Amino acid sequence: MNSGGVVQLQLWQFSLIYLLLIIVIAIMKKSGVEKTRLLVVASVKMTVQLVIAGLVLSYIFQNPNPVFVVVYLAVMIGFAVHRVLSGNPGLNRRFQAIIAASIALSGVFVLAYFVCAVVGENIFNPQYTIPLAGMLIGNTMTGISLGIKTFRESLQGQKARVEALLGFGASPKAILQPLAKQALETALLPTLNSMVGMGIVSLPGMMTGQILSGTMPTTAILYQIAVIIAICTVVTAASFGSLFLGLRTLYDPKNQIL
Amino acid sequence: MCLLHVSAGTEFRDLVRYPEIRIRENSMTFITGPSGCGKSTLLRLLNATVLPTAGRIEYKGSPLGGLPVLDYRKEVLLAPQQVYLCEGNVADQFAFFYGARGEACVSRAEMVNALEICRMPLSPEDSCANLSGGERQRVFLSIYLSARPKVLLLDEPTAALDEVTAREFLGNLKAACRQRGTTVVCVCHSRSLVDEFADEEIRLEARA
Numbered sequence: 181m182n183s184g185g186v187v188q189l190q191l192w193q194f195s196l197i198y199l200l201l202i203i204v205i206a207i208m209k210k211s212g213v214e215k216t217r218l219l220v221v222a223s224v225k226m227t228v229q230l231v232i233a234g235l236v237l238s239y240i241f242q243n244p245n246p247v248f249v250v251v252y253l254a255v256m257i258g259f260a261v262h263r264v265l266s267g268n269p270g271l272n273r274r275f276q277a278i279i280a281a282s283i284a285l286s287g288v289f290v291l292a293y294f295v296c297a298v299v300g301e302n303i304f305n306p307q308y309t310i311p312l313a314g315m316l317i318g319n320t321m322t323g324i325s326l327g328i329k330t331f332r333e334s335l336q337g338q339k340a341r342v343e344a345l346l347g348f349g350a351s352p353k354a355i356l357q358p359l360a361k362q363a364l365e366t367a368l369l370p371t372l373n374s375m376v377g378m379g380i381v382s383l384p385g386m387m388t389g390q391i392l393s394g395t396m397p398t399t400a401i402l403y404q405i406a407v408i409i410a411i412c413t414v415v416t417a418a419s420f421g422s423l424f425l426g427l428r429t430l431y432d433p434k435n436q437i438l
Numbered sequence: 439m440c441l442l443h444v445s446a447g448t449e450f451r452d453l454v455r456y457p458e459i460r461i462r463e464n465s466m467t468f469i470t471g472p473s474g475c476g477k478s479t480l481l482r483l484l485n486a487t488v489l490p491t492a493g494r495i496e497y498k499g500s501p502l503g504g505l506p507v508l509d510y511r512k513e514v515l516l517a518p519q520q521v522y523l524c525e526g527n528v529a530d531q532f533a534f535f536y537g538a539r540g541e542a543c544v545s546r547a548e549m550v551n552a553l554e555i556c557r558m559p560l561s562p563e564d565s566c567a568n569l570s571g572g573e574r575q576r577v578f579l580s581i582y583l584s585a586r587p588k589v590l591l592l593d594e595p596t597a598a599l600d601e602v603t604a605r606e607f608l609g610n611l612k613a614a615c616r617q618r619g620t621t622v623v624c625v626c627h628s629r630s631l632v633d634e635f636a637d638e639e640i641r642l643e644a645r646a
Binding site: 339345348349351354355436 | 485511
């Protein structure tokens with residue numbers, strides 16, 4: 181089937197793509213952006229991680245087993261949670277637990293709905309569950325990171341506002357919720373903006389991949405639309421859970437802001 | 439009558455330790471002392487924004503820890519040192535603060551009255567965008583005053599005011615609060631203002 185669809189990349193052909201990085205390095209040098217090291221590290225990490233993912237996925241596809249799917253999902257979610265938390269140091273334990281639970285619960289719920297109800301496949305079918313989970317969890321990670329970062333920054337930057345309202349007798353919940361609302365908006369904007377430009381400015385990665393590998397564009401867009409709506413839902417639900425439940429960990433029953 | 443009572447040895451974390459402090463009802467009490475001696479922390483303790491880690495504070499004879507804290511804070515307001523105003527005109531500031539408390543905003547007449555007491559002759563429709571530091575401080579304080587609290591805790595309310603305005607402001611404030619039966623506790627660094635306006639002075643010592 182592949183013979184009619186996609187050109188099988190030969191290794192030597194494939195390696196030509198790395199030459200483009202020379203352009204990136206040249207521009208970095210020229211403009212004094214000292215991120216060459218990061219670029220090299222990132223490129224190597226990406227290559228190694230994807231090669232491993234490719235090998236692992238091939239193995240899982242040939243030997244489908246629910247245990248593999250569950251473990252793969254757990255690793256993905258664990259990594260996403262770790263990335264969000266390491267990018268936002270200093271959150272209290274309960275806040276961290278709420279973020280982890282928000283990512284895991286909303287991710288698994290939307291994933292199950294997508295695979296079982298929309299596609300009509302078994303949730304343990306790795307061919308559907310794993311790539312979809314990757315797209316959902318990856319975008320959620322970016323959204324929540326942005327939301328929590330915005331929330332912490334506004335909490336820091338608006339100390340005077342918090343103190344003034346607290347002294348006036350406003351409840352910590354009433355003081356913190358507008359900040360969480362703002363952060364939620366920030367978390368959602370990239371997803372919403374990408375929806376606006378989709379199909380005109382950009383052909384999204386998943387759709388491109390499917391078309392390259394021989395899927396009809398009309399089928400590819402259906403999957404793409406479904407995925408984007410699913411991403412939008414997970415990002416919204418997980419960010420909402422993280423922020424609005426998380427802010428409750430910032431004050432105690434005596435209404436002292438911690 | 440003693441309205442607020444801080445028992446001797448009341449502490450907040452390892453930061454400060456207070457002597458016995460009594461604040462009389464319907465008086466204007468000034469808190470003085472060197473920087474870092476715990477004046478602002480004392481106001482936060484009195485407003486129950488923070489709780490003492492040792493000792494106890496009583497309001498009308500009951501310990502603070504036992505009172506519903508949000509109702510208490512609305513009765514014993516604290517206007518912190520750092521001024522905060524949102525965007526918009528003067529009336530928007532009042533609406534913002536009362537909105538955060540989940541309450542209807544005070545009437546226009548009450549705003550004008552509070553602004554006048556604070557020597558800030560603005561109308562509620564005036565913009566806050568071009569106010570000076572001292573003007574912003576007086577708008578800020580007039581919001582707290584408009585709530586007609588039982589106790590008003592003020593952290594350096596005259597910090598951004600010149601001597602003349604500060605004197606007019608404190609004179610007006612003292613007269614209005616006496617008439618309303620509001621107890622005022624005020625942190626202030628100006629010796630002459632304290633001498634002129636204090637019914638009582640509580641001098642805190644530098645930390646050991």
